[in-house]
Amino acid sequence: MTKAAPFSTFVVGSLPRPQWVRDLIEDRKAGRISGADAETLLDDAVPSAIRMQERAGLDYVSDGEWRRESYVKVFADAVDGFESDLLAGGGSPFSTLPYPAVTTALKPNRPIATDEARFLKSRSASKNIVAVPSPYTIARRMWDPHHSTSAYATRDEFMDACIPIVRGEVRALIALSVEAIQLDDPWLALLVDPSYREREGIKDVDHEIEMSVRSVNEVTEGLDDAFISVHLCHAHFDRRHSTRGSYELIIEALGHMNVDRFAIELATPDSGGLDALKNFPTDKILGLGAIDHTDQNVEIPEIVIQRVENALQYVPAERITLNPDxxxxxxxxxxxDLDESYLKLTAMCQAAQILKDRFS
Ligand SMILES: [Zn+2]
Structure with missing residues (x-):
């Protein structure tokens, strides 16, 4: 439990982009600007995302993931084998964002996150957090029975092909001395909602949970010295969650994952309260989701402290860290809204400082 001090503050990864950066990502995708020219402009933009987090008071900062079109599509951007925009919505009933599907055998083309991480480390004196999508979430989002079977007969087979690529990326991030590495696996958390399982035609939920656990453990096998988190949430677009419900169904499986910390969405009422934490593994750090990003009202530090005090009924202070949902x-x-995220992160960090003082 020594890998993160109590009430350390983290981002989960992404931050809202200014409109000109959103336009830049669109222009890059449409071919209106070259990848190299876009990178030059992003090299100018990303330091402001870093400085914003440092000014908010975060202990672990990211690059805001401003270079990514999406947290999971970043895998398809770095690995050949996908066809763009084949899938509508990508699992969310609200998002209209199209998604790629795998159509041919995977072939790594360039690093997923290592270049971003190298830039982040060169521009930040803070500890850093870098996220990569988990193989299970990649497999749920980008394997499709209508488009993908000639490349990979089953979703499981596709996931197995993703594992060594994600593992290689995690090892590269460790080699760069990235202080905190995160596997984004929201698609494990979505399983708790019966309407999602029905929508996706998931009959054997235990098998799905097992796929997620196995993929995380195969990615992290032998990497015990690194500080590795898994992020779980109900996914969101335009302030609406894709699913809802308590994490009771998956919480015990977290104890079987060979990672140090779980950054879990818990501030939103859509997560069904904190009762699921009664079975939170006793040898893991909780990344308590303490900011509800779907609520436009900016939390005051007292609200964040109240959320932490509620969590303290289940997890002791020495195993609690803070992050937004x-x-x-x-x-x-x-x-x-970028300014709103700054204000929310600032409130979270002010609360964390009060808690650090109180429990030191
Ligand atoms: Zn999330």
Whole structure:
């Protein structure tokens, strides 16, 4: 439990982009600007995302994931084998964002996150957090029975092909001395909602949970010295969650994952309260979702402290760290407000400082 001090503050990863950066991502995708020219402009933009987090007081900062069209599509952007925009919505009933599907055998083309991480480390003296999508979430989002079977007969087979690629990326991030590495696996959390399972035609939920656990453990096998988190949430677009419900169904499985910390969406009422934490594994750090990014009202520190005090009924102070419920804008198309995220992160960090003083 020594890998993060109590009440350390993290982002989950993404931050809302200024409109000109959102336009830049769109222009890059449409071919109106070259990838190289877009990178040059993003090299100018990203330091402001870093400085914003440092000014808010965060202990672990990201690059805001401003270079990514989405937190999971970043895998398809780095690995050949996908065809763009084949899938509508990508699992969310609200998002209109189209998604790629795998159509041919995977072939890594360039790093997923290592270049971003190298830039982040060069521009920040803070500890850093870098996220990569988990193989299970990649497999749920980008394997499709109508488009993908000639490349990979089953979703499981596709996931197995993703595992060594994600593992290689995690190892590269460790080699860069990234302080905190996160596997984004919201699609494990979505399983708790029966209407999602019905929508996706999921009959054997235990098998799905097992796929997620196995993929995380195969990615992290032998990497015990690194500090690795898994992020779980109900996914969101335009302040609406894709699913809802308590994490009772999956909470015990978290104890079987070979990682150090779980950053879990818990501030929103859509997560069904904190009771599921009674079975939170006793040897893991909780990344308590303490900011509800779907609520436009900016939390005051007292509200964050109240949320922490509620969590203390289940998890002791030495195993609690703080983060917002999710990245504020996991896709660049997600219409979220950058200044609002700054104010919310600031309130979270002010609360964390009070808690650090109280429990030191
Ligand atoms: Zn999330």
């Amino acid at each position: 999710c990245g504020f804008a996991p896709s660049s198309a997600n219409p979220m």
